[in-house]
Amino acid sequence: MPRRTMVEAIRDALDVMMARDPRVVVFGEDVGYFGGVFRCTEGLQRKYGASRCFDAPISETGIIGVAVGMGAYGLRPVAEIQFADYMYPGYDQIVSEAARLRYRSAGEFTAPMVVRMPCGGGIFGGQTHSQSPEALFTHVAGLKTVIPSNPYDAKGLLIAAIEDDDPVIFLEPKRVYNGPFNGHHDQPIVPWARHPLGETPDGHYAIPLGQAAVRREGAAVTVLAYGTMVHVAEAAAEETGVDAEIIDLRSLVPLDVETIVRSVMKTGRCVILHEATRTSGFGAELSAQVQERCFHHLEAPILRVTGWDTPYPHAQEWDYFPGPDRVGRALRAVLEE
Amino acid sequence: MPRRTMVEAIRDALDVMMARDPRVVVFGEDVGYFGGVFRCTEGLQRKYGASRCFDAPISETGIIGVAVGMGAYGLRPVAEIQFADYMYPGYDQIVSEAARLRYRSAGEFTAPMVVRMPCGGGIFGGQTHSQSPEALFTHVAGLKTVIPSNPYDAKGLLIAAIEDDDPVIFLEPKRVYNGPFNGHHDQPIVPWARHPLGETPDGHYAIPLGQAAVRREGAAVTVLAYGTMVHVAEAAAEETGVDAEIIDLRSLVPLDVETIVRSVMKTGRCVILHEATRTSGFGAELSAQVQERCFHHLEAPILRVTGWDTPYPHAQEWDYFPGPDRVGRALRAVLEE
Amino acid sequence: MAERIPLSLHVPEPAVRPGGRPDFQYLSIPQAGAVRRPPVDVPAHEIHDLAYSIIRVLNREGEAVGPWDPGLDAEAVKAGLRAMLKTRAFDARMMMAQRQGKTSFYMPSTGEEAVACGFQTALEKGDMNFPTYRQQGLLIAQDWPLVDMMCQVFSNERDRLMGRQLPVLYSAKEAGFFSVSGNLTTQFVQAVGWAMASAISGDTRIAAAWVGEGSTAESDFHAALVFASVYRPPVILNVVNNQWAISAFQGIAGGESATFAARAHGYGIPSLRVDGNDFLAVHAASSWAAERARRNLGATLIEWVTYRAGAHSTSDDPSRYRPKEESDAWPLGDPIERLKNHLIALGAWSEERHTQLRAEIEDEVLAAAREAEGYGTLHDGPKPSSAAMFEGVYKEMPRHLREQRQELGV
Amino acid sequence: MAERIPLSLHVPEPAVRPGGRPDFQYLSIPQAGAVRRPPVDVPAHEIHDLAYSIIRVLNREGEAVGPWDPGLDAEAVKAGLRAMLKTRAFDARMMMAQRQGKTSFYMPSTGEEAVACGFQTALEKGDMNFPTYRQQGLLIAQDWPLVDMMCQVFSNERDRLMGRQLPVLYSAKEAGFFSVSGNLTTQFVQAVGWAMASAISGDTRIAAAWVGEGSTAESDFHAALVFASVYRPPVILNVVNNQWAISAFQGIAGGESATFAARAHGYGIPSLRVDGNDFLAVHAASSWAAERARRNLGATLIEWVTYRAGAHSTSDDPSRYRPKEESDAWPLGDPIERLKNHLIALGAWSEERHTQLRAEIEDEVLAAAREAEGYGTLHDGPKPSSAAMFEGVYKEMPRHLREQRQELGV
C-alpha cells in the first residue's frame, strides 16, 4: 500500500474529493499557485484550475465568511487557515455563522465546509505558531472538531469532513506532518514511510467522525489523547512499562463516549493529555465526563497533563511541551494511588 | 446605606473611578451621549466630557484594539461591548493582544483595561443576546474573568478590575441588572432596593479579584455558581430543603480554589451551575479541579446543570435556561447517591 | 524642537440633540435628474464623482426626470406603492403586537421602505439577498405571505424557524432571502462568497449584500470589499445610510469625513450614491448594478441615503438622543408620499384611490395578524415544541444532544 | 428574461511566474520631482491624485529634485546611508546565523531599508511606532544596540524578552518601538488607540502604525481607518507595499484594482503614495505626515512603494513563485545604491569611502554577533530560565501558575 506523509495524505484527500465532486473548492493564504506554506495543496491549482483552488487575501474573517456564503450556495468549500493561531479574526464567522446557520434557518441554509488549520507546538514556533485552540471550538454547538494523529486517519477523516453536511474544524498537528513525533526532540523521528499508519490507500475512503481508535490496549490506566500527544503517550507507556490503554480520540465533537467509558470502566484510572493550556482545555471536559460516567469505577483521581497556562514560549519549548517524561510521571502517579 | 440596582452600581463604580483617576476613559457603542443601551454609562459624558466618555463605531475589534493601544499608552480604558454575544469580532484583540502583551514584551508594555459585557439569558433575547462566553476567556492565559451576581459585588469588583494592571473581562449578567432573578420567570422579581446586596456604599471600595463568597452555608452539598445562577441556586436550595452550601465564585480566573476545596471536603458532594453550553463550559474546569483536589472526599459524582449544547433559542427560553427545577433535581440526585 | 500645542481628541457630535432644531445642512442635495448615468461597463475611477452626489429621479412636482428615469409604467409604480404601503402597515401592526405582549421584540423599517421594495424589482428568481433586520420590504415586495412572517415574529407553532430565532430574523430561501443574523455585517462577506460560488459554478445568479451605515465599521464590511475587489464576483453591496445606528449618528461611523459610497473607491469598486426615498431612483440604480453583475463586470457598491423615521427597535426611544421633529424635517421626504405624488402626476392615481388602497392593505394586514395569532403568540397559544430546540444543531443529532434531550424529558 | 452568459471568477495572477521575464508594467512611475507638495492642512479630497502617483525626489542622476526635496545636508544623508547599510548587514548576518542553527527563524528587510530608516528621521523622542516584523530599520536608524536585538533573535540569557518571543518580534519601549505581534495587523488599530490616548491626554506625542500591503486585507486595517477617520488622532498609517505577501502578489490584496494609498479616500483621510526606495522622498513624506499629526490635523496614510528583494523569511523560497531575476528588474532600484549615488552627486562621497564604510559596518555587526553569541544561542550556551516561562503572564503570579511551576519543578 502506498506510504504517505501526513501532508501527502491531506493533499491526496483534497485531490480525491476535488476529482469526485465539482462542488469542492479549496482556498486560503498561499494555497493556490504556491501550494500552501506546508505544501498541503501543492499541484491542485494546476490540476483543477484557479477557480477551484486559489489564493485568498490575508483576512481570516473573509476566508471563513466567503466559505459560509459558498456553503450556503451549495458548494463544499475547504478553507485553510495558515496557522490555527491565526483563526481568531475568523472566529466570529465560525461561531456566530457557520455553527448556527442550519439551526437558525431551520435547515433552509447550511454551511457544509471544512476549515483546515495546522495546530500544536514542537516546532519552535513561539506563541503564534504553536497554539492548540480546540477547546474554543468544542464549546460551540453546531461545530464538529476533528484532529488526526497520522496520515491514514488524516486522509480518511478529511474525506469524511468534506462529505459531512455540517461545518467541521479540521486541526492538523503540524509536528507530525512528516513523522510521528513522540516528544523526544533530541532523537530523530521515524518518517511516516516507515510507520504502519503511513500506509494510506489510494482513492476514496472515509473514517466516520465520532469514532475513537484504541492505539494500544492495556489494563492499568486509560490514556485519552489526540494529535501529537498520541505518540507521546505511546512513548511514555513504553518507557515506563505502564500497561496503559491509549485512546486516540480523533474527533472531539462528536465524542466517542462509549469507547472512553468502556476503557475507564476496565482500568479504573484515567490520564488526559493535550498540548493546549490547562484551564478550560478540552481535558477539563473529558475529565468531567469521565467522572460523571465512571465515578464508581474510578480508583484514582483523573489527571491532566497539558500545556501550562502561559502563552507558548519560544526558548522554553521543551519545558512547555508535555513530553514523555511528564506523561510518564502522571502514569506512575495514578497507579500509586 | 444607599440601595442601587446593578446598573446603578456599575455606573457608580465608573463615576468613582473617573473622578479619582484621570486615566480612566469609558467608551463603546452608544455609551456616550445616550449612556448605553442598558444605561450603565448615563451621565458620564456630561460629567467628564466627550473625550473621556464617548460613542465608538460599531467595530468590536476596533473598540478592543484601541483599548489595547490606550492601555499601552498609560490610560485605563473601560470598553463596553454591547452584548457579550458581539465580542467575537474583538476576540483576536483580546486573546492575541491584550492577554499576551505583558508577557511577550517582558513587561515593557501592558494592557490594563476592562472589557465590560452584558451576558446571559432570561430576557427572550434569542441566540444573539443571551450568550455566556466565559469559558472562551478562562481558557486564555493572561486574562482575568470576573462576573458579579449583585450590585454590591458589581461595584466593588468593577473598581478592582479598573485598578488591576492586567486585562479583565467583566461579565455582567443582564438578567439581574434590576433584581435578583431566581429563574422563576412566572413570579415577580424582588427589586434590588429590597435586597441586602442592593446596598452599595458610596465612594470607593474594592473587592479583590479571586475571592469567592459563600452565599449560603450548608453541609450536604456544595453548589458552585456565578452570575444569575447564584440566585437560581438559592431558590433551588430553599425549595428542595437541601442543606446546600452555595459558593458565588465572582472571579473565574483567578479562581478561589481554597474556598471551593474547603467546602467540598466538608460536604463530599458538588453541583456546578452555569448558563453556558455544557461541553467545554467553565463547569468542566470546575469539575476537573474538584475531582483532582477532592477525589477521596467525593461521595457522589459531581453534576453539572448548564445550558444545553444548542444555540440559545427564543421561544424555548425556559426550556433552555437552567432554572430552579433542574437545579433542584440535581441537588436531590447527588444526595441520593 | 518647536514648542508643541497639546493635542486633543475630535469626538463627532450631530448638529442637534433633543430640544434643538433639526438641521440637515451636512447633506447637500442635488436637483432631481442632475446626475449623469454612465454605461454599466464604466471603469470605477471614472465615476468617483457619483459617490459624492445623490442620484435622484423624482422632482418636487412628482415628475420623473433625468437620465436615471427608469420609465416605469403606471402598473409597475402602483406595485411599488402597494409594496411600500404594505410594509409600513405590517411594521405598524407588529410594533403594536409587541406592545401588546404578543412578542418580545420588533424592528420597523418606517421611512426606508423604498430601498428594499425598490431594490427587489431589480432581482430575478434565484438571486439571493443577504439582508439585515430592516429589509422586510424585500419579502413584502414579492408578496411573500405576511402570515408566514408574522408567525416568525410571534415564534408560534407555525413559525418555520421553530421558535429558534429572534423576531424579524427571517429566513426565506425560496424568496432569495438569506437567514438574517443577529450579528452585524457577517452577511456582507457571505454574500460575496455566495456570488463567488455562483461565478465558480458558471451560474447566472447574482447576490445582494445589505448593511446599515453604522455597521460598515465592522470588519466584515472590509473583508467583503477586499474579496469583491479581488475576485470581481456578481454582487451588489448595499449600504443603507439611514443616518442613525441606534443612538449614534452617521458621523460615528466616519460619515463626517467622507460618504459611505466613497468607501468603494479604495478597492476599485464602482459606487453610486442614491436617494433612497425615491422609489424610481432605487429601481434605476439597482437595475444598473444588477446589470453590471450579470454581465460579469463585478461588484457595485450603492449608498442609499435615507432616514430611519422610527425607533431603532421596540427597545429604543429615539427622543432621548435626537429631536422628535427630525423625522419630519428630513429633506428627502417620505418615500410613499413621493411615489404617490408621482402616480398622481402621471394621472394614474388620486388621493381617494390612495386612501382606499391603504384601507384595503390595512385590512389585509389585520386579517393576516388575526390568522397568525391564531397559531399562537410568544406567551400564548400553540408553541414550537421543546424538542425542536435540540434538532437541527447538526444534520443528525449526536449522542450528547440525545442525552440532553432525555435529561430535559422532551 | 434575456439569455444569460455564464459567470466566471476572476482570480488575479501576477504578470509572470518562475521562468518568465520580469514585468513591472503595472507600475506607472512618474519622473522624480513631478508630484506637487500641498500644504499639510490640505483637505483630504483635494489630494486624491497623490494616491495614484508616486512621490519621488531622487532622479536617475542622483539629484534631489522637485517640491518634495527635503534639502537634507550631507551629514544627514550619510547618517541615512549608514543606517541602511547597517540594516542590510544585520539582516545578512542574522540570515546566516539562522542557517547555522543559532536560531529558529529570521526575517530580513532587504531592499526596503529606506522605508524604516527614512521614516524614523521624522519622529521625535516619545513618539511610538507600532511596527511589523520588517521594520528593524526603525531601531537600527536610532543606533539601538545590535547586541540587544541579536540576543532577542538568539533567545539567549540576555534576551530582554526572556526567550518568550519568536526572533525579530522585538520590543523596545525606550526606542518608541512597540512589541511586535505575530498576528498580522493587530498593531495597526492599536497605534490609533495609542494616538487617541495621546490626544485625550493633551500630550504632544504621535504614533506610527505599520502594515504590509498583504495585511491590509485584515480586519484591523479597516478598524484603524474607521477610528482614525472618526476621532482624527495623531497617527501616521504606513502601508509598506513590497509587492509580495509570502507567495501572493499584491493583486491578491486588491492591488490590481486600486492603489493601497487610495484606501484612505473612503474614510476622508489624506494619503500619499511614495517611492519607498528613495530615502529623501521617505524622509520628506514622513515629515509632512508627522507635521499634520503634530498640528492636530489627524491621520495620514502613506503607501510606500518598494520591493521585498529577499525571501519572506528563512522558511521561504521565493524562487518557487516568482522569477529569480525580478528583484534586479525592480524599476525603483536599490535604496542604498540610490542614496549612495546622491551623496556622490553632492560631492560628499565616493565609491572608496562607501566600500570602506561597508567594511566598517560589517565589522561592527560581526563584533556584535560574536558578543551576542557569547550570551548563548537558541540551542547552545546560556538560556533564559525555565521559570521565566511562568512569570509575567500576570503582574502577580496567581496560584494556579505557582502550582504549575512547582509541577514542572523549576
Ligand SMILES: Cc1ncc(C[n+]2csc(CCOP(=O)(O)OP(=O)(O)O)c2C)c(N)n1
Ligand atoms: C456585532 C454586533 N455588534 C453590535 C450589535 C448591536 N446592534 C444591533 S443594531 C445596531 C446598530 C446598527 O446600525 P446600522 O448599521 O446603521 O443599521 P440600522 O439599525 O440603522 O438599520 C447595533 C449596534 C450587533 N447586533 N452585532
Ligand SMILES: Cc1ncc(C[n+]2csc(CCOP(=O)(O)OP(=O)(O)O)c2C)c(N)n1
Ligand atoms: C492573522 C495572521 N494571518 C496570517 C499570518 C501568516 N503570515 C505571516 S506574514 C504573512 C504575509 C504578510 O504579507 P505583507 O503584509 O505584505 O507583509 P510583508 O511580509 O510583505 O512585509 C502571512 C500571511 C499571520 N502572521 N497572522
Ligand SMILES: [Mg+2]
Ligand atoms: Mg443606520
Ligand SMILES: [Mg+2]
Ligand atoms: Mg508585502
